Amino acid sequence: MYWNVLQATNQALDPATIVCDFEAALQQAAMTQFCDAHVVGCYFHFLQANGRKMDKLAISPVEIAVAMEGRALDLITVIPVERVAADGTAFVRTRIRELCNSRGHSYSHGKWDAFWAYFHRTWARSFPPHLWNVSGIDCDAPTDLRGWHRVARSRSRTVGRGPVEQASTPAMPRAFCAS
Template sequence: MVHFVVQRTDQQLEPAEVVCDFESALIDAMQTQFPNAIVIGCLFHLKQALRRAMKRFLIPEEVCSIAMTRGVLDMLTVMEQSLIENGIKWVKREIRQRCDAAGIEYSKSKWRVFWDYFQRTWIELYDVSVWNVAGLNNELVARTNNPLERFNRELNDRFPKPRPSMATFVGVVKTLSAEYVQRVADVPRGRARRPVRERIVPVDIPADIADDSDDDEPAAVELISDGSSDEEGQVEDENEEEQLL
């Protein structure tokens, strides 16, 4: 489908970055059709997949919330790729220390299963470069495809009924396009403000950081199947968007 879109636009589409879901076929298509573009996996979908995995491994909600706090697990997405191994050790320690400070029980066995899953899925199945944006300008590069999904919802809401006529469809698209052009034009005129993206600032990680988070406890039994293909699904609950981002 992407190929036909490129052809119908006389091959004039030359995006610098492409943000998409974590679907292997979609990522491959983007990389094939736009070889000069940087393909970035949607941060919202990444965090949603990680939270679902935590729930599969029976990690309590209060511990999940600590891990999903901005600047903890998502720190892996902004640090240099060469530091990912030590970065995982830092994240393990950070989650454990925050749990201890809050008086929340930390289960080494459950987290060991989670990190095994993380290694298989986000290190081996997907290339780190798809979800790690170190070296890119955080203020210019979109981290999620939520704006596109929001536009899709807004477009559907404008239609008076499902399956509109061609005339209605064209009219709605023209009206909505004019509104978006006006919004963009209002920014330099001072009538509107460009949204400010909150940055995740990388931390300094000691080169000799130890990994002591998985010792002394037997591995947990996976009570629910760990299907890595789950990460290639669509958004199941868009209401989580504000919480996860």
């Protein structure tokens, strides 16, 4: 159905970036119809899906709040795609644990292990990082990502204008930041 709707545009549109929900059929239709466009999943739905999974795994509301606040789980979306699997998830996982510990909250190791197994299955295999990671997308381009980039910048210190991958925080290793 999505393909038919997009086909009806008769390729009159030539978007650089398409932001859509994490529905495989919709993403496939967008990639087929607009083969030169970068298809990226919606940031809101990415966080919502992960928050729901944390809740389903009975991770405490306090731990979920820590993970969902700025400079925690959201950092995984701006770490360069090629670094996400190797050490990006380990960095974010450690960051969440350290934030919980520094605030005197318990950290449920077993439940978080289950969450990161889910994250790998879902966000590395079913929806690989290039479908949800915005590192390297030029936020100076007129796209719907500007609002997301504005939020990302407000949560981190940035170096000039340009790709969000330039974002850095005191806790983010320079290896994850553009030079």
